[in-house]
Amino acid sequence: MKIAIIGRTQILYETALKLHKEGHEIACIITAKAAPEYTRYENDFKELTEKSHAAFLLTYTLDSPEISELCKDLDIGVSMNWVSVISQRHLDLFRLGVLNSHNGDLPRYRGNACSNWAIINNEEQITNTIHFMEADKLDSGRVICRERFNLLPDKTITDVYNWLEKSTPALYAKALHLLENDNKYSLYYADAGGPESFRCFPRLPEDGFINWEQSALAIHNIIRAVCAPFSGAYTYHWHDGELRKLILLKSLIVQTATKDIAIPGHVLRNDLETGESHVQCGDGIIALLQCRYENESEEFPPGNRWRTIRMR
Secondary structure (H helix, E strand, O other), X not given: OEEEEEEOOHHHHHHHHHHHHOOOXXXXXXXXXXXOOOOOOHHHHHHHHHHHOOEEXXXXXXXXXXXXXXXXXXXXXXXXXXXXXXXXXXXXXXXXXXXXXEOOOOOOOEEOOHHHHHHHOOOOEEEEEEEEOXXXXXXXXXXXXXXXXXXXXXXXXXXXXXXXXXXXXXXXXXXXXXXXXXXXOOOEEEOOOOOOOOEXXXXXXXXXXXXXXXXHHHHHHHHHHOOOOOOOEEEEEEEOOEEEEXXXXXXXXXXXXOOXXXXXXXXXXXXXXXXXXXXXXXXXXXXXXXXXXXXXXXXXXXXXXXXXXXXX
């Protein structure tokens, strides 16, 4: 198929490489400025076009004669993390339409930060979905294929992104194969107006601030939902006579309930052998396994550094 690559991220970059190797013709790559957490930038996509002899365009809008000319007579668009909702006139540029990759179990988990919200909500699985985009609608339309990742209690957003980097290019290749054999193929229809549908809204860095009055489960889920490539969950405590911001990178639920009495946020135990520091939560106890102070690159097991339980 003759394809336009539309969007951003490392995963879309790997998808373009995969589809090119599969024998599809990458006619053009349309991208915008990368977000701070991305690992592939505009110049990476530009270099990719030079290797594949495709056209390159850096823009924030698909409303231009240049876009119409680039996409004219192409079979399909392959999109991920584009900066805005795509309209019908953009979809009509392609013979089949535009495919989108969405890491949500459509029609559930539409919108932003869906994997992060799924971890926070203690979901058991993350779903990676390839679907045809619908004009002026968010994460709805004809689903072509999907794959699921089991969210075990120790799995983090880092693990999810590592899986998505492998899953997404292969899923796009599978979707194009299915459509080459039957351009009307559909696994099911994701209805944005259906009773199961809901939207997730963006999360901000300050949403990683830990409220120790929450349960151990809720705090553990926040920590694993906002670790790398995001800025991380965080708290504050007195250290060496100053108030320091502590980034929480890895945790473990010790108990979901306790009869002992302590103020939420109080350090209950520092284990020199395991490196764990146990902290009282509103309901239960959590172990901090790996931390980092703001403005320091070194990560450390807090139980190896802290010596007192007279701290919060």
